[in-house]
Amino acid sequence: MIVTSSALFTLAYGKYALGAYNINNMEQALGLFRGHLDAEAPFIVQISKGARKYAGIPMIEAIIRAADKIFPQAIYAVHLDHGDEATCYDCIESGFYSSVMIDASHETFENNVAITRRVVERAHARGVSVEAELGMLGGVEEDIAVDEKHAMLTDPEEAKRFVEATHVDSLAVAIGTSHGAYKFKGQQSLHFARIANIQQLLPGLPLVMHGSSSVPQEEVARINAAGGTLDPSARGVDVNEFQRAASLGVTKVNIDTDGRLVWTRVHREFFRDHPAEFDFRKPGTLFVDEFAKFVVHKAEKLGAAGQLAHVRNELS
Ligand code: G3H
Ligand code: 13P
Ligand code: ZN
Numbered sequence: 001m002i003v004t005s006s007a008l009f010t011l012a013y014g015k016y017a018l019g020a021y022n023i024n025n026m027e028q029a030l031g032l033f034r035g036h037l038d039a040e041a042p043f044i045v046q047i048s049k050g051a052r053k054y055a056g057i058p059m060i061e062a063i064i065r066a067a068d069k070i071f072p073q074a075i076y077a078v079h080l081d082h083g084d085e086a087t088c089y090d091c092i093e094s095g096f097y098s099s100v101m102i103d104a105s106h107e108t109f110e111n112n113v114a115i116t117r118r119v120v121e122r123a124h125a126r127g128v129s130v131e132a133e134l135g136m137l138g139g140v141e142e143d144i145a146v147d148e149k150h151a152m153l154t155d156p157e158e159a160k161r162f163v164e165a166t167h168v169d170s171l172a173v174a175i176g177t178s179h180g181a182y183k184f185k186g187q188q189s190l191h192f193a194r195i196a197n198i199q200q201l202l203p204g205l206p207l208v209m210h211g212s213s214s215v216p217q218e219e220v221a222r223i224n225a226a227g228g229t230l231d232p233s234a235r236g237v238d239v240n241e242f243q244r245a246a247s248l249g250v251t252k253v254n255i256d257t258d259g260r261l262v263w264t265r266v267h268r269e270f271f272r273d274h275p276a277e278f279d280f281r282k283p284g285t286l287f288v289d290e291f292a293k294f295v296v297h298k299a300e301k302l303g304a305a306g307q308l309a310h311v312r313n314e315l316s
Contacts, residue, residue, distance in 0.1 A: 002068070003315055005077040005099035006129040006169045008042050009206040009251045011311055016303030017246040019295065020044035020208075022081060022256035024051045027284050028263075029063045031291025033071040038292060039299035040308040043074075044099070044252060046081040061096050075311050077129070081254070088119045092128050101172070105133035109158065116166040124167075131252070134162050135174030137211050156197040163202055170206040170252060173198055177211035181220075181257050182234045190241050192248065199249040206251035212237050213257035219265055226268035239301040246303055253302060262294050263287055 008018050023029050023045055036043045051060055064078060079099040080091045091097040102119040104112040116132040123130045135154030154173040163171060175198075176191040190209075198207060215236035223230055242253060270283035299305040 001072075001075050001316065002078055002098050003075060004127065004129040005044055005079055005131070005252065006206075007315055008044070008075075008077055008311065009129075009170060011314055012042075012246075012251050012304070012307070013204065013206055014247060014249065016307060017209075017242060017251050017253045018042060018044050018077075018304055019298050019302050020046050020079060020081075020252050020254045021259060021295065022046050022048055022051065022254075023063070024054050024060070026063050026066075027288050028259060028291060029067040030070075031288045032295055033067045033074050033076075034288070035292035035295030036076070036299065036308075037071055037073055039296040039305040041299035041302075041304040041306070042076060042308055042311045043295070043299070043304070044077045044079050046079040046101075046254070047097075048081040048256075049083065049087055051081075052087075061094075073308075075308060075315065079131075085115055085119060088130075089122060092119075092123050092126050095126075097128060099129040099131065101131040101133070103133050103172075105136060105172075109134075109162070113162060113165045116162075116168055120167050120169075129169040131170045131172055131208055132162070132166060132168045133172035133208075133210070134159055137174050137178045153191055153194050154198060156194070156201045159198050160201040163205055170208050171202070172208040172210050175207075175209065175250075177209060177237055179211045179257070181213075181215050181236075181261070182231060190237065190245055192244065195245060195248045195250060202249075205249065207249045208252040208254065209237075209245060209250050210254045212242075212253040213255050213261075214239050215257065215261070219258075219261045222265045223261065223268055226265070226272045228264065228268055239298070242301050243303050255298065258298075259291060259294065262290050266290050 021032055077099045078097050082103045083100050088100045088102050091100050102116050104115040120130045136152050175195050213236045215234050220230045266287045267283050
């Protein structure tokens, strides 16, 4: 059942966070849906502009519709990740997406407000939830590169003004994370004091954490042992910090890179161990199993595991 992200946020706020996973193909969809039913957890499936281009818009949507048929018990939102204004309108008008992100964080504050406000008006008229972003994450998102030095944490006062001016349903905040596999080196933690300040000024507003992959060292080591050349000093977000962040209003946690690492590890190891093999369905099946286990583990760390029955009671 597709529901809005706002409906999920209302039930989760302050208690647990929803995992929001980028998907690009059938195998990810199968693992995502199966894993969340195994964990009895609601979730968010998110589609980037890159995914729409890679699979093609009808294909990526058909994959999700098919997964819905195979797993009719699943409760989730369908969300556009890092949308520009035109793509947001496309998704809102399509009637398929229940949630969009307008990412105008690279614009001036005033332009970000104006663009976000236009998207909110169009989206709310169609019952679609809107996420916007304020502040800059380090790393690379889509085609916008933000120099580490200029990465800025979200200013709480600005966030309050932004939300009041736009009526956005949730806000992606810069709280120390960044996209991709190379986030931090050495010891790193989320900026909890900043999250708490934002929550103080915006009580009840669901906050979104982008760049939430953990980049597990064991995963990187296995990939490298099977021929990969990833930087072994790369570090991500500690999954044991998810619950504390959730208690401070972080209600959506975006994960893409970790899923790509699972894919890479499964396929590299499979073809290393079976060099004469060329039936891609064998590693494909292994990947679906591994991806399902991976999301079960994340749902447990996010506190979303076991919430499905309550969500079903409240939303159906
Ligand atoms: O934040 C971006 C997501 O990881 C999506 O990545 O644009 O390569 O699909 P993508
Ligand atoms: P990661 O690169 O940490 O997985 O972040 C994904 C993300 O924020 C998608 O919007
Ligand atoms: Zn992101």
